[in-house]
Amino acid sequence: MVDIMQAQRIMDIARKLVRNKKYRNHIIRRLVQETQRAARPPTSTRVSEEDVKFLSSLKIGFVGGCELSFMKEFLEANSAQVYHTFDHNEPSNPFLAFSDEKSGLYSFNPSVIIVSDVQDIRNYIFDIQHGATNFTKQEEQLKQARNRIMNGINLARKKLSTVFVIMNYPLAIRPAHGRFDYKHLSNAYSLREFLRHLDLLYFEMSKQEEDIYFLSIDESFLSAGVGHQIREGDADGIYEHLTREGAVTVAKDLIGHLKVIMGYGRRIKCAVIDLDNTLWDGILRDDGVEGINLHQNRLKALELLTKRGIVLAISSKNDSTLVPLIDEILGERSKLFAIKKVNWNDKAQNLREIAQELNIGIDSLAFFDDNPYERDQIKTFLPQILVLPDTEIIHALNRLDFEPIGKLTEESSKRTMMYAQQAIRESAEKMYFDKESFLRACEMRLWMREVRPENLGRVTELILRTNQLNATAARYTNEEILDFYRSDDYKIYAVNLDDKYGEYGLIGVALVHREDFKWTMDVLTFSCRAMGKTVEQTFLTYLMNEAKKHGAKTLVGKYIKTDRNEAVEKIFEEAEFVRSLGKNEMVFWEYNFDERGIPKYPDWFEISK
Structure with missing residues (x-):
């Protein structure tokens, strides 16, 4: 049917060219125009x-x-x-x-x-x-x-x-x-x-x-x-x-x-902002609160970036005693900034510390500053960072670097709050002499289950965003994740965590290829917020139980080493998986629970499914 229509169309055009002089002249004129322009179109x-x-x-x-x-x-x-x-x-x-x-x-x-x-x-x-x-x-x-x-x-x-x-x-x-x-x-x-x-x-x-x-x-x-x-x-x-x-x-x-x-290129996870002559006109130390003029449009643009899951931080060369004044100037929007480095330290040092505290790669930072000297210093000593002048703050909303990773989720907009809660946890942990006592005191609740359609956006976001705790650094689009979700050969599992300090949200994902006696994790990835709480090992235990229900005897994890994901090897080692080499830098970590049994869940988690 389609071939007949195509042939008919060609014949109609040919007839028109032969019989209709005006149409023929029109086509000739257009061909001449296009030929002339083709010299350098x-x-x-x-x-x-x-x-x-x-x-x-x-x-x-x-x-x-x-x-x-x-x-x-x-x-x-x-x-x-x-x-x-x-x-x-x-x-x-x-x-x-x-x-x-x-x-x-x-x-x-x-x-x-x-x-x-x-x-x-x-x-x-x-x-x-x-x-x-x-x-x-x-x-x-x-x-x-x-x-x-x-x-x-x-x-x-x-x-x-x-x-x-x-x-x-x-x-x-x-x-x-x-x-x-x-x-x-x-x-x-x-x-x-x-x-x-x-x-x-x-x-x-x-x-x-x-x-x-x-x-x-x-x-x-x-x-x-x-x-x-x-x-x-x-x-x-x-x-x-x-x-x-x-x-x-x-x-x-x-x-x-x-x-x-396609998730191509770098994505910014944290925007670090200078204050004097950047977020406001004037120098706070010299001009005082009354003498500065806050750039409301820049502050609003930064607020909108947080809706994309981008965390905000401050790095300002100023006396630390001025922090209360800074909070007064920013008002309610002071809470938008998860970290405030107000000191006389070198800004490169501040940026390294911010990346470390957020547990993200240094190449996930963007730095805005009005001072060309400060910008050039960061470009020289930390070339991985995206360095931009203060005037670019308002244009960040249109830059590809600041586009959200995957589909925006409820957790994206809560990311600043989650980092603030994490700061409270870290402060509380210092009051305990041993790790397990602190973990029990956190009153942690863990949900582990197959993902639902409403979780797929966050699943994609986690896979695309995560570098340190991503076993293969595999990147999949929303559409590819949807294909896996629909497939009978694959299952996608997720883990959520909260405690008395607040919600962590969905912090772990496993994409499992099911075979008769073996389940292979093509993807295993965790948010950096999961580190240090044994969530990873507990999730592996849950996956063993799920595999056993379906008749499998072993759980296998794929691993490809990158310059960022060594921590995943430690997870498999601590869970006592056995290492073997595959092809093309692929490493397999295997646990035969049919022979060795399945580990118990730690007693500091309340487990829900």
């Missing part, structure tokens, strides 16, 4: 070396019409492997494209697919511009648009494990009924209204489906300035096409989207 623009490296790791599928061609050209020129259904005379309609089991898209096996429904949406735009529609018809059209994409994606999911990015309609608004068309079209959505409804539909689909994302062309244009983003040579208020400049603008925005979706 904007799509030959090179992106950064980092982006080229990232793109070279991707296989990008494009499902749609010619509106995607220039984007494909740009990404292909920058090392991405690309397959565009339009280039192979396959349907532009997403449902028909995904319905074709012989489509080259399936053998290409893309890691991400860009979906455009522009060709069919144009018919709806035509109806609006010609006043030939109404609310009932448009609601049906919106339903059709949703079904075309969702039904197509559901077909693709049967053959591919990939991510889908829906691109919206590239239209420079030229309303046939005037700029106030929404007032004149009383029985139908105006052009702007319909496109907004369409965008909301795409947002809804992306919100409900773990493997679907939305790329808004409007936002891409806003970031670049609309300029010459839409081609005007053949624009008529219905047919709209990206120029090469527009394609580059949208494609660059797409690269940013894909980096976040």
